[in-house]
Amino acid sequence: MNHPGESVPDDAGLTVRHRPELPEDEAFLREVFAGTRENELAMLAGNAAMRQVFLNLQYQAMRRGYAAQFPAAEFSVILLGDQRVGRQVVDRSANGWRLVDIALLPDFRHRGIGTRCLQDLLAEAAKAGQSVRLQVFQGSPARRLYERMGFAKTGDSGPGVEMAWRPGTTEGGKPSGKEADFSGATQSSCENA
Numbered sequence: 001m002n003h004p005g006e007s008v009p010d011d012a013g014l015t016v017r018h019r020p021e022l023p024e025d026e027a028f029l030r031e032v033f034a035g036t037r038e039n040e041l042a043m044l045a046g047n048a049a050m051r052q053v054f055l056n057l058q059y060q061a062m063r064r065g066y067a068a069q070f071p072a073a074e075f076s077v078i079l080l081g082d083q084r085v086g087r088q089v090v091d092r093s094a095n096g097w098r099l100v101d102i103a104l105l106p107d108f109r110h111r112g113i114g115t116r117c118l119q120d121l122l123a124e125a126a127k128a129g130q131s132v133r134l135q136v137f138q139g140s141p142a143r144r145l146y147e148r149m150g151f152a153k154t155g156d157s158g159p160g161v162e163m164a165w166r167p168g169t170t171e172g173g174k175p176s177g178k179e180a181d182f183s184g185a186t187q188s189s190c191e192n193a
Contacts, residue, residue: 014081021087037054066101070098076088080108086114098132098134099121102114102118114142115145137160150164151165
């Protein structure tokens with residue numbers, strides 16, 4: 001992962017970078033959130049007012065929950081070139097890092113952007129000697145990406161699966177005996193990343 005302001009070219013030569021969320025990103029962040037709730041919103045297709053109430057309540061609950069659980073987390077906007085395409089929340093604590101959330105607008109999924117963000121985060125964690133944890137929904141296609149990147153299931157948590165990556169783990173989850181190197185990783189796709 002790159003810190004806000006740093007930029008890293010992706011495999012297609014486009015620049016993927018992060019910057020801190022700003023107050024003027026609020027409408028964009030709500031749009032990204034809505035893109036992660038497509039299944040729930042489909043059930044409310046005939047009622048625009050109810051859809052908006054649902055989105056507002058769920059978005060505010062998510063934001064409050066993240067702020068309460070991860071007060072020191074870094075909330076970033078993912079940029080492709082200069083275009084905002086997603087959000088990422090990473091908590092870097094002394095006892096391990098957590099990828100709290102990563103989400104892309106639907107039009108930017110399956111293009112390797114989420115994979116690149118994950119590769120960058122894992123490379124940074126490897127240099128720092130830190131593990132990375134996350135939670136993913138049981139049936140999410142993102143789980144396959146995380147497993148390919150070396151994450152292993154560590155437990156179940158309600159509708160989610162807890163996963164962890166440790167330094168020295170390569171793609172496919174096999175111990176390497178050295179720092180992980182994701183520089184030559186192939187692009188993968190993920191539902192929300």
